[in-house]
Amino acid sequence: MSWYEEWFWSDAYTRVYDHRDDAEAEQLVDLIEHEIAPASGAHILDIGCGRGRHARALVRRGWQVTGLDLSEDAVAAARSRVADDDLDVRASFRVGDMRTPVCDGCADGVVNLFTSFGYFDADAENERALAAMATALRPGGWFLQDFLNAPQVAESLGASVYETEDGRTIHQDRWIEDGRVNKKITVRQNGHTETFQESVRLYTRSDLTAMYERVGLEVVALFGDYDGGNYVPDESPRLLLHAVRPT
Structure with a gap:
């Protein structure tokens, strides 16, 4: 998939x-x-x-x-x-x-x-x-x-973003590689962890x-x-x- x-x-x-x-x-x-x-x-x-x-x-x-x-x-x-x-x-x-x-x-x-x-x-x-x-x-x-x-993203993209709200934690690892902006998104809530990817051509x-x-x-x-x-x-x-x- x-x-x-x-x-x-x-x-x-x-x-x-x-x-x-x-x-x-x-x-x-x-x-x-x-x-x-x-x-x-x-x-x-x-x-x-x-x-x-x-x-x-x-x-x-x-x-x-x-x-x-x-x-x-x-x-x-x-x-x-x-x-x-x-x-x-x-x-x-x-x-x-x-x-x-x-x-x-x-x-x-x-x-x-x-x-x-x-x-x-x-x-x-x-x-x-x-x-x-x-x-x-x-x-x-x-x-x-x-x-x-693209230029603004390349200039401002941070490597990691953490958010915590209502017992939910979202951690995003972000990087640019091979002309694409990529994210690894980890969501933790109620003892359950899910991980997803995002990748867009820049x-x-x-x-x-x-x-x-x-x-x-x-x-x-x-x-x-x-x-x-x-x-x-x-x-x-x-x-x-x-x-x-x-x-």
Whole structure:
């Protein structure tokens, strides 16, 4: 089993990233609304949608959303949450591999958020995933990818992080090797220990823009945070790329 299948399927994942919440999702969707301004009722694909926190925020703004994720548990959770919020009329979710196009030209916009990219060992497979996202866009459609800012990660990555709360201890060993940022995550609670891996290809801005060009996407703007701040290579916490599929 690949690391991302084991890790994203686990309850431990939600505990480690519980600070990535609905408020943060709304902040990122504010950026989409203000900077991209999709038309009312636009169809947006959320690739690597996880449990649907961004999808729910998108639907609340009046857009139609289709979410795709490899995790059956995550998709089930996303479906349940939009139903609980009475948002399921405008949202649907499916299980699938991001390397396979959802459709050909059916989407007004595609989002790929919270570093849901760079998981595969081979660059060709990561590019295949990006090509599938581009294929799903109609001509003139837009794309937003939220990724790590490689220079800032390389500068600031600490070797170890410890967190203790409510009897739960999370220990993360973190390092960069062979162009990937890696984590070994150990969760201890109630005398039980679980260990997981995380490994993401540390693509730079130039790596990604070259890849975009090869799959037929044109970058039109860069942002360095969820507030729409300018991208500063050594300082910005994130790298957000806004691109379009030319007509």
